[in-house]
Amino acid sequence: MKTAITPTRAEDFSQWYQNLIVAADLAENAPVRGCMTIKPYGWAIWELMRDEMDKRIKECGVQNANFPLLIPIDYFNREAEHVAGFAKEAAVVTHYRLKKIDGKLQPDPEAELTEPYVIRPTSETIIGEAMSRWVQSYRDLPMKLNQWVNVMRWEMRPRMFLRTSEFNWQEGHNVFATHEEANADARKMHRVYRDFMEQVLAIPVIMGEKTPEERFAGADHTYTTEQIMQDGKALQAGTSHDLGQHFAKSFGIQFLGTDGKLQHAWTTSWGTSTRMMGGLFMTHSDDDGLVLPPAVAPYQVVIIPITRDETTDVLNAYAHVLAQNLREKGVRVMVDDSDMRSPDKMWKWIKRGVPLRVEVGIREVESDTITVTRRDIGKDSKKSMTADELIENIRPMLQQIQSDMLVAAQKRNASMIHSVGNLDQLESALESGKIGFFRIKYDLTTNERFDEMIEKYKISRRCLDDNDPTMVFVAKSY
Numbered sequence: 350m351k352t353a354i355t356p357t358r359a360e361d362f363s364q365w366y367q368n369l370i371v372a373a374d375l376a377e378n379a380p381v382r383g384c385m386t387i388k389p390y391g392w393a394i395w396e397l398m399r400d401e402m403d404k405r406i407k408e409c410g411v412q413n414a415n416f417p418l419l420i421p422i423d424y425f426n427r428e429a430e431h432v433a434g435f436a437k438e439a440a441v442v443t444h445y446r447l448k449k450i451d452g453k454l455q456p457d458p459e460a461e462l463t464e465p466y467v468i469r470p471t472s473e474t475i476i477g478e479a480m481s482r483w484v485q486s487y488r489d490l491p492m493k494l495n496q497w498v499n500v501m502r503w504e505m506r507p508r509m510f511l512r513t514s515e516f517n518w519q520e521g522h523n524v525f526a527t528h529e530e531a532n533a534d535a536r537k538m539h540r541v542y543r544d545f546m547e548q549v550l551a552i553p554v555i556m557g558e559k560t561p562e563e564r565f566a567g568a569d570h571t572y573t574t575e576q577i578m579q580d581g582k583a584l585q586a587g588t589s590h591d592l593g594q595h596f597a598k599s600f601g602i603q604f605l606g607t608d609g610k611l612q613h614a615w616t617t618s619w620g621t622s623t624r625m626m627g628g629l630f631m632t633h634s635d636d637d638g639l640v641l642p643p644a645v646a647p648y649q650v651v652i653i654p655i656t657r658d659e660t661t662d663v664l665n666a667y668a669h670v671l672a673q674n675l676r677e678k679g680v681r682v683m684v685d686d687s688d689m690r691s692p693d694k695m696w697k698w699i700k701r702g703v704p705l706r707v708e709v710g711i712r713e714v715e716s717d718t719i720t721v722t723r724r725d726i727g728k729d730s731k732k733s734m735t736a737d738e739l740i741e742n743i744r745p746m747l748q749q750i751q752s753d754m755l756v757a758a759q760k761r762n763a764s765m766i767h768s769v770g771n772l773d774q775l776e777s778a779l780e781s782g783k784i785g786f787f788r789i790k791y792d793l794t795t796n797e798r799f800d801e802m803i804e805k806y807k808i809s810r811r812c813l814d815d816n817d818p819t820m821v822f823v824a825k826s827y
Contacts, residue, residue, distance in 0.1 A: 352636035362580040372700045373639040383507040383514030393647035411493040419466035424474035427599045434566030435470040438502040442466040468501040476522045477600035495521040510627030518622030531615035535591040538619040539572040542587035551642040551754040557812030569593035578631045581784025583826040589619035639702030643747040648683040651698045655710040779806045791821040
């Protein structure tokens with residue numbers, strides 16, 4: 350059967366994903382190595398995700414702020430353990446002026462900075478320095494801050510949305526008087542991420558703490574949300590870190606307690622990024638293109654008038670009235686009244702993953718019926734109904750799609766989680782080409798043999814099982 354995206358997922362999942370990005374008009378590679386340009390349709394998805402996440406963050410008592418893009422290199426030297434995790438990816442600004450030399454603009458040799466600046470790979474250091482000034486007393490705590498910014502990590506193996514040198518994200522940084530408060534909040538933000546991914550993106554996640562080998566540099570504890578892609582690989586979609594007092598001591602974040610004594614605070618950080626978009630696309634999409642849950646679809650309904658020259662004006666007018674009635678129900682609607690052929694219009698919006706497609710022809714207008722098709726289950730869902738029935742039932746219909754997409758992903762994930770009793774069983778499963786997450790005793794993965802398997806099979810410890818921390822999930826990952 351002909352599909353819009355070739356190769357198919359079964360033939361070459363990696364190439365299918367790259368072609369999906371192009372077919373759905375989401376992004377393109379930028380002139381800068383490892384970077385991407387997010388196109389309007391892709392950015393509209395990010396805006397919906399961002400706005401919903403921002404609402405949830407603010408409900409946790411967090412305030413948004415904005416910190417500089419350039420960070421003095423001295424700040425990184427104060428937190429050596431943290432910096433070790435980013436040193437190889439750091440982009441550094443060394444000059445402040447260009448000069449024409451031999452007919453070309455180049456960094457002016459006489460404009461070298463006394464101290465280089467690092468383009469932020471993350472902002473613990475510069476935010477920590479600000480907090481050392483803003484936190485003086487226990488009355489200033491807790492302090493909860495978040496910023497929506499772009500960051501730079503020089504990526505050696507870029508892939509759009511999954512790994513790019515520049516990407517967009519939110520990074521939260523909180524300060525507390527006690528370790529108990531800090532750890533509880535790190536776990537709370539962990540749950541906020543899970544709820545967002547499941548309720549908004551319709552993506553089920555595996556929750557757990559990173560093992561010591563995998564935790565964030567400089568953290569006491571790292572809590573992660575792991576997603577399972579259709580090809581069985583893991584995608585780390587969001588993390589929350591209990592940073593202990595490491596950054597507080599490095600940057601002098603101290604406060605006068607209720608006893609009048611000066612003490613170091615306890616900090617956390619937590620973040621999600623445009624990488625979630627890659628997870629969204631790979632989790633739900635099919636060989637015909639993008640499939641979007643209604644919560645983050647730029648258009649939840651597209652209305653396609655099936656026109657001929659003599660019926661164009663009548664059908665377009667009907668479609669726009671229907672669209673306005675749906676908008677009054679709070680629905681995001683697009684009327685495609687372009688002069689493209691009707692089949693081309695349909696394929697365009699199939700590839701872009703619009704949850705509901707509404708077709709209107711002259712016979713339908715005369716009989717006051719329309720044809721409605723769900724994108725997530727395709728032509729099998731096609732049904733006729735009156736315009737009034739669509740308007741009356743549009744919200745429940747969209748909610749049903751949202752719910753069904755989560756359930757479908759949960760069922761698929763359940764088939765890709767395997768329990769193994771020892772390293773022999775794990776190796777046998779990997780050798781046979783079995784895909785997914787493998788649940789095994791953590792202590793079995795702390796020896797030299799498992800280290801060899803990491804290299805041979807390109808696997809990693811994803812996280813400890815939240816329900817039983819003696820077990821760890823192992824998988825290949827993006």
